[in-house]
Amino acid sequence: MDAFRLLTRSTKFKSAARAAEPTARLPSTGKAANPQLFRTAEGENLELAQNGKKRKRAPVAAEEHGDDTAELDFFSSNKRTAVTSAAAPAAKLDQEQASGQDDGSDEEEAMDEVERRTILNSHKIKVTDLRDLDEIHSQPAPAKESKKKKKKSKKEEAPILSKKEMKRVRRMYPQPLVSFKELRSKYKISSRLAENVAEQGFTVPTEVQLGTLPILLGDSSIPMENEAEPDLLVVAPTGSGKTLSFLIPAINKIVRHHHSKSDEHGILAVVVAPTKELASQIFNEGRKLVAGTGVKITLMKKGMRVVDQDEEGDVNVLDEESEASSGSDEEEYSKPKKGQTNVPVTKSDILVTTPLQLVNSLSANQTMPMGRLPLVRSLVLDEADVLLDPLFRDQTLNIWRSCVHPDMRVSLWSATMGSNVEDLTRSTIKERLEDLGQKSDKLHPLVRLVVGLKDSAVPNIDHRLVYAATEQGKLLGLRQLLRPTAAAATDIRLRPPFLIFTQTIPRAIALHSELKYDIPAEAGGSSRIAVLHSDLSDSQRSEIMRDFRKGEIWILVTTDVLARGLDLRGLNGVVNYDIPNSAAVYVHRVGRTGRAGREGGIAVTYYTKEDIPYVKSIANVIDASEKLRGTDDKKSIQKWLLESLPDLSKKDKQELKKHGVKARQASKQLGKDENDKGSRAARISTKSGYERRMENRKRGAIAASRNRKATGAAAGNESDGSWDGLEE
Ligand SMILES: Nc1ncnc2c1ncn2[C@@H]1O[C@H](COP(=O)(O)OP(=O)(O)OP(=O)(O)O)[C@@H](O)[C@H]1O
Numbered sequence: 001m002d003a004f005r006l007l008t009r010s011t012k013f014k015s016a017a018r019a020a021e022p023t024a025r026l027p028s029t030g031k032a033a034n035p036q037l038f039r040t041a042e043g044e045n046l047e048l049a050q051n052g053k054k055r056k057r058a059p060v061a062a063e064e065h066g067d068d069t070a071e072l073d074f075f076s077s078n079k080r081t082a083v084t085s086a087a088a089p090a091a092k093l094d095q096e097q098a099s100g101q102d103d104g105s106d107e108e109e110a111m112d113e114v115e116r117r118t119i120l121n122s123h124k125i126k127v128t129d130l131r132d133l134d135e136i137h138s139q140p141a142p143a144k145e146s147k148k149k150k151k152k153s154k155k156e157e158a159p160i161l162s163k164k165e166m167k168r169v170r171r172m173y174p175q176p177l178v179s180f181k182e183l184r185s186k187y188k189i190s191s192r193l194a195e196n197v198a199e200q201g202f203t204v205p206t207e208v209q210l211g212t213l214p215i216l217l218g219d220s221s222i223p224m225e226n227e228a229e230p231d232l233l234v235v236a237p238t239g240s241g242k243t244l245s246f247l248i249p250a251i252n253k254i255v256r257h258h259h260s261k262s263d264e265h266g267i268l269a270v271v272v273a274p275t276k277e278l279a280s281q282i283f284n285e286g287r288k289l290v291a292g293t294g295v296k297i298t299l300m301k302k303g304m305r306v307v308d309q310d311e312e313g314d315v316n317v318l319d320e321e322s323e324a325s326s327g328s329d330e331e332e333y334s335k336p337k338k339g340q341t342n343v344p345v346t347k348s349d350i351l352v353t354t355p356l357q358l359v360n361s362l363s364a365n366q367t368m369p370m371g372r373l374p375l376v377r378s379l380v381l382d383e384a385d386v387l388l389d390p391l392f393r394d395q396t397l398n399i400w401r402s403c404v405h406p407d408m409r410v411s412l413w414s415a416t417m418g419s420n421v422e423d424l425t426r427s428t429i430k431e432r433l434e435d436l437g438q439k440s441d442k443l444h445p446l447v448r449l450v451v452g453l454k455d456s457a458v459p460n461i462d463h464r465l466v467y468a469a470t471e472q473g474k475l476l477g478l479r480q481l482l483r484p485t486a487a488a489a490t491d492i493r494l495r496p497p498f499l500i501f502t503q504t505i506p507r508a509i510a511l512h513s514e515l516k517y518d519i520p521a522e523a524g525g526s527s528r529i530a531v532l533h534s535d536l537s538d539s540q541r542s543e544i545m546r547d548f549r550k551g552e553i554w555i556l557v558t559t560d561v562l563a564r565g566l567d568l569r570g571l572n573g574v575v576n577y578d579i580p581n582s583a584a585v586y587v588h589r590v591g592r593t594g595r596a597g598r599e600g601g602i603a604v605t606y607y608t609k610e611d612i613p614y615v616k617s618i619a620n621v622i623d624a625s626e627k628l629r630g631t632d633d634k635k636s637i638q639k640w641l642l643e644s645l646p647d648l649s650k651k652d653k654q655e656l657k658k659h660g661v662k663a664r665q666a667s668k669q670l671g672k673d674e675n676d677k678g679s680r681a682a683r684i685s686t687k688s689g690y691e692r693r694m695e696n697r698k699r700g701a702i703a704a705s706r707n708r709k710a711t712g713a714a715a716g717n718e719s720d721g722s723w724d725g726l727e728e
Pocket residue numbers: 035202203204205206209236237238239240241242243244414415564565566567569591595596
């Protein structure tokens with residue numbers, strides 16, 4: 001069934017619309033051609049050459065361990081040594097080759113710095129060492145590059161450098177991952193994990209995967225003491241595959257851990273995400289990746305216990321005994337100890353959670369001091385900038401501090417990151433180490449990786465900034481989008497499925513009830529449009545998400561609760577019915593479309609007279625994104641508009657970020673009467689619900705009678721361009 005066609009209510013318009021915009025360009029039609037957003041011909045040629053370049057493997061003597069030797073070698077504590085020397089035993093490889101399974105295990109030549117630099121630059125990947133200069137200077141140079149320099153630099157004082165020189169000193173060129181095969185051949189990840197990645201059918205790594213996976217899996221081209229894995233701060237575009245980038249190394253580290261410390265059981269990795277929808281999505285991705293690896297992943301639920309903590313707050317690491325007493329390995333929980341609460345302790349390696357759920361669990365709903373997570377080695381903060389924003393900051397920092405293992409590494413991921421996040425990250429890492437009694441010279445590196453332009457929207461979507469003058473103007477504009485026959489005047493062709501964002505929950509509810517009779521009965525009527533916000537119960541939220549993904553709901557009205565992280569691959573567009581509270585929120589909202597390089601997504605943003613003071617930062621994001629795309633001829637933001645829009649003071653920006661546009665705040669929030677002039681102007685309504693229901697019935701009756709007359713023609717029109725929902 002073609003949602004767009006049903007919404008047009010016109011037979012004449014169909015062919016014109018189709019001719020104007022071929023469906024092949026829509027994100028909801030098929031796979032993305034190339035998930036990479038940036039690539040120059042020079043870099044591409046070099047990558048192709050690297051992919052083709054294989055060095056003859058040095059024969060390795062088969063050891064007495066039999067077939068598993070390669071795995072055991074690989075899981076040895078010194079992973080870099082393993083990376084360079086742990087080629088699989090010839091016997092096993094020959095066997096694999098004979099059976100035609102090329103896992104790409106041929107050892108590949110390491111790239112030199114010029115090659116690495118060319119490939120990274122070609123993908124607009126910038127890697128920076130964020131440590132203080134004296135710390136960088138006290139570090140050894142990469143193993144092969146200069147032993148002499150290493151000795152010398154230790155004695156030297158950090159020289160005084162210009163800003164430009166400092167940038168140059170901090171810049172790093174780690175090995176890029178030019179193909180997924182290298183995960184196995186170069187970085188020796190668990191074979192089962194590599195298979196699970198391959199099963200996803202991805203052909204080339206996205207930029208963020210190309211840049212971060214080698215760093216997190218152990219890249220010998222980065223100069224680090226004691227093979228130290230760095231803490232990592234990653235800024236990469238929306239929909240660029242960050243989830244896979246943090247899940248693969250976290251899972252691989254646990255597989256290794258299971259081999260080297262088989263007696264240690266408990267949570268080894270924590271992934272924190274700001275919303276339940278995002279946590280559940282990460283959990284689902286994780287489930288696909290851990291299959292058959294022996295790693296368990298759990299989605300945090302209300303009332304779940306995550307550590308075995310006695311009343312004094314002491315944490316007991318689950319030992320063999322307590323595990324054995326839990327019976328089967330398949331059970332999700334291990335039994336509680338005598339004298340402890342009756343809720344069993346979660347038996348999992350990876351915990352995916354929202355901040356509040358974990359804090360509540362660790363502090364018995366904030367009635368006790370925070371418990372500790374003593375075994376956690378990887379802490380992942382997805383959408384880190386929002387997790388470190390005032391709303392979640394305390395909860396996130398509490399979780400961070402509760403991870404007390406000295407080898408714990410943190411990684412922070414988002415498409416937007418303010419410089420305050422960097423400062424907070426640095427200071428938290430230092431404080432945490434001091435609390436753990438570690439010397440500052442034990443400080444491991446903090447590395448920042450940025451893909452593309454920091455804080456910018458993906459270049460593969462079409463932005464439309466539409467002046468609607470008033471609230472009523474916005475509603476009229478949106479109705480035109482819903483009825484494309486009337487949209488001829490606007491040239492915006494937005495096909496379902498799409499999301500509509502409002503500033504507040506009451507506005508989302510009001511807009512939903514205003515629009516729900518706009519979908520014709522023959523297209524499914526009001527069931528095609530839904531509203532999702534944080535006042536709904538968990539089960540209502542997941543039911544709506546499920547129906548939206550399945551394609552039963554076509555239009556979802558929501559608040560910023562769905563602005564971040566959510567991956568709806570075939571979403572055709574986003575409507576900002578209310579302008580976003582900040583440029584960062586704009587980047588995330590519109591980033592729900594155009595995922596993994598998909599073309600054809602549209603982002604429509606309405607603004608009214610009241611919004612004019614707040615539009616410039618959004619116009620700037622659009623302008624930057626269009627520059628990145630290189631479509632100067634099709635610019636939607638004219639220079640005169642950018643120049644005439646007012647700049648917002650820092651204070652007003654902060655106010656906007658906190659409360660949104662004042663005219664649209666709930667009347668209660670402003671302490672106003674709902675019927676005063678200002679409140680009425682911001683109201684989303686043209687007619688009463690009763691009037692709209694009556695109109696809708698009448699329309700339905702007319703349409704049904706027309707349908708009866710022209711059943712044959714309608715049946716003929718159902719065959720092509722169908723839309724079967726969003727891909728999972
Ligand atoms: N190498 C790849 N090739 C093709 N598709 C990929 C690749 N890696 C990931 N994807 C797909 O890209 C989509 C976006 O991935 P993901 O949700 O991880 O993006 P993200 O960077 O976390 O986005 P956001 O910033 O919005 O959270 C997913 O559907 C994922 O399956």
